[in-house]
Amino acid sequence: MIPIIEITNRALDGKPILEKDYDIRVFSPRVKELTKEHGIVYDSETLVPSDDGLADSIFKAAIDLICDVGVYCKDTERIIAFDEKEVRTEIKTSFDHAVLGEGLEQRTLLPRKPESEELPWIFAGAGGVTVSDESIFMRLVESYARMIPIANAITTPCLLSVDGATIRAKSPLEIEGSIRTVKLGREALRRAGRPGLPIMNAIGTAESAIALASGLHPDFGLRKTDGYMIAELAELKTDLDLLNRAALLQSLNVPIAGIYGPIYGGFAGGAEGTAVTSTAFHIQGILTYGASWTLCFPIHIKYTSSSSPELIWLASAYAQAVSRNTKVPALYYNYTAAGPCTEMVLQEFAAEFIAAVSSGASIETGGVAKGKYFDYLTPIEPMFASEVAYAAAGLKRSDADEIVKKIVPNFVDKVPDPPRGKRFQDCCDPMTGKPSEECFEIYNRVKSEVADLGMEFLY
Amino acid sequence: MMGKEIEALKQAVVNGDEVAVPYLARKALDAGVSPIDILEKGISEGAQIVGEQFEKMEIFLTELMLSGEAMMAGLEVVLPHVKAEDVPQRGKVVVGTVRGDIHEIGKNIFKSLLIANGFEVSDIGVDVPTSKFVAEAEKIKADIIAVSALMTSTLGGQKDVIDFLEQTGDRAKYIVMVGGGPTNQEWADEIGADGFAETAPEAVRVAAKLIEEGRR
Structure with a gap:
């Protein structure tokens, strides 16, 4: 692992360049060149490619990219540079697992390979989407733990407000919100009878480093076996605040995730460039933060969701590139266009997770209704998504491709104007969190349709 | 002649060519093309095309931003020749x-x-x-x-x-x-x-x- 002080020194002493010039004159043209040089081509007829050569070309292009353009530090306006030998050494000597959870729930997050029968890691829950009050937060987290027995870890919602006051970044409201997120999450898991489950988006409400640091105090219930995420900024960037988190979390000896949301249609360009960039982000997490797992959540610049065919291909190609060539476990997170209690949201989850899991990724159940609307969450979506992810383990990529291509036409035309669905309070029992009959009917119907395509569900 | 120069300017905006746009704008001015025509039929129409291409995802963010920069470079050349009240202002x-x-x-x-x-x-x-x-x-x-x-x-x-x-x-x-x-x-x-x-x-x-x- 490259010491964080060394990374910081490079951020302070590296080549200076204005951010805009890095974006459009350094990063963007180089991605475009590399996709051509390595012959990487998106094929709209094959959403889950079975071509190992393509995956390896994406990986080689990603190494070239990070060696050629480095990682940009926004605060110092300098490039953190790496040479190829160093990059390859760090990839070979990186962490290859993370031990998460306590007691009966303790498990080891391991890397997977394309078509692997190893079950994916199931990081289930809200995906950090916002809820308007603490009782909904509690009911949801408790329901995730109860209704998703195969969940290895929980992702909590974020709180919008504290005692009615909208949270403000870097204010006492954010610190209080961060502490409450941890305490409420832990208590909800205890009530569900699964107190050892790890919270893998530890302190989802904390945006600033000071809020993260506040929530970390052991009095509030976080453990070393929870997951700790550090963002990588689009595209191939970081800043001193994020490096501060790495400095703190590395010293605490906790499992760190590099998390990143490459933008399809942004500086990386189309599907090919975004696949290369996603792969470079995985490497960035290893190099700059000492990541022991990573999380990729690509997003379409226009639709702000990830279920369009180009992004499904990207999820697959990226997962194959990193899982074939590194040993750091890679998780994939999605943004559905549709909201809860709709067929479309479940179809989107199925298409994306069948592609990602058969290609070597594990999963975090993603942001429903683009993660945009407060309270648009129920336990049904992560439950279904987790079951699909399990069923996708061991699937041949060619079979996954056939199945995905049969699911996508059900929703693809609705991506630009998707149904928003229903809020938690409109389709779940507020006292128990139990989803309505309508939610279950939709769940059973879509699950049955997916099973008819050849997916074998565990239960 | 005027149409040709305006067309070249419009295309340079679409191409995001930060060097060609001010050059062509100056050339058009020297050739006696009205500054308002340069603005409306060259730079603005080019920018409009770029916006439409981005919305259809025919081009991506980098191309959009490069065109924006090229357009600004062109405006720096043309605007001093236009009365403030003649500049079309959307807000x-x-x-x-x-x-x-x-x-x-x-x-x-x-x-x-x-x-x-x-x-x-x-x-x-x-x-x-x-x-x-x-x-x-x-x-x-x-x-x-x-x-x-x-x-x-x-x-x-x-x-x-x-x-x-x-x-x-x-x-x-x-x-x-x-x-x-x-x-x-x-x-x-x-x-x-x-x-x-x-x-x-x-x-x-x-x-x-x-x-x-x-x-x-």
Whole structure:
């Protein structure tokens, strides 16, 4: 692992360049060149490619990219540079697992390979989407733990407000919100009878480093076996605040995730460039933060969701590139266009997770209704998504491709104007969190349709 | 001859050629082409094409921004030759990301599309203190203050800008638009924003409509 002080020194002493010039004159043209040089081509007829050569070309292009353009530090306006030998050494000597959870729930997050029968890691829950009050937060987290027995870890919602006051970044409201997120999450898991489950988006409400640091105090219930995420900024960037988190979390000896949301249609360009960039982000997490797992959540610049065919291909190609060539476990997170209690949201989850899991990724159940609307969450979506992810383990990529291509036409035309669905309070029992009959009917119907395509569900 | 030069200028804007655009603009001026024609039929039409291409995903963000830069380089050459009252003006917009939030890609797309659609834009960056939105709006006599936030924990900054305007008695002077990841129509309504859109192209249409409606 490259010491964080060394990374910081490079951020302070590296080549200076204005951010805009890095974006459009350094990063963007180089991605475009590399996709051509390595012959990487998106094929709209094959959403889950079975071509190992393509995956390896994406990986080689990603190494070239990070060696050629480095990682940009926004605060110092300098490039953190790496040479190829160093990059390859760090990839070979990186962490290859993370031990998460306590007691009966303790498990080891391991890397997977394309078509692997190893079950994916199931990081289930809200995906950090916002809820308007603490009782909904509690009911949801408790329901995730109860209704998703195969969940290895929980992702909590974020709180919008504290005692009615909208949270403000870097204010006492954010610190209080961060502490409450941890305490409420832990208590909800205890009530569900699964107190050892790890919270893998530890302190989802904390945006600033000071809020993260506040929530970390052991009095509030976080453990070393929870997951700790550090963002990588689009595209191939970081800043001193994020490096501060790495400095703190590395010293605490906790499992760190590099998390990143490459933008399809942004500086990386189309599907090919975004696949290369996603792969470079995985490497960035290893190099700059000492990541022991990573999380990729690509997003379409226009639709702000990830279920369009180009992004499904990207999820697959990226997962194959990193899982074939590194040993750091890679998780994939999605943004559905549709909201809860709709067929479309479940179809989107199925298409994306069948592609990602058969290609070597594990999963975090993603942001429903683009993660945009407060309270648009129920336990049904992560439950279904987790079951699909399990069923996708061991699937041949060619079979996954056939199945995905049969699911996508059900929703693809609705991506630009998707149904928003229903809020938690409109389709779940507020006292128990139990989803309505309508939610279950939709769940059973879509699950049955997916099973008819050849997916074998565990239960 | 004039048509040919204007066409070349328009194409240079579409190509995002920051060197060719001011060169061709100067050449057209030297050839006696009316500055208003250069603006409207060359630079603006080129920018319009780029905006449409981006919306159809025929080009991506880099190309959009390069065209924006090329267009600005062309404007620097042409505008000194045009009377202020003759410049077609769709409106002035202050754009920025709230205090505590450093995300800017969405804001930058909005800004580029505003420019492509003929708005004058002042981009005050990220992590912007509340009062700076208002001070900049005052300075450029803005029509719209557009406030971006990407994180749940920074959404409150959008409310702060509106509250600040209310408390200083300046709310009626400006249209306030909000946007970004977790922002939605309900939130916009709750905090009293005038406009919201899910995507940058839609936000440009909302901005134009709000200015047209004179919601002040």
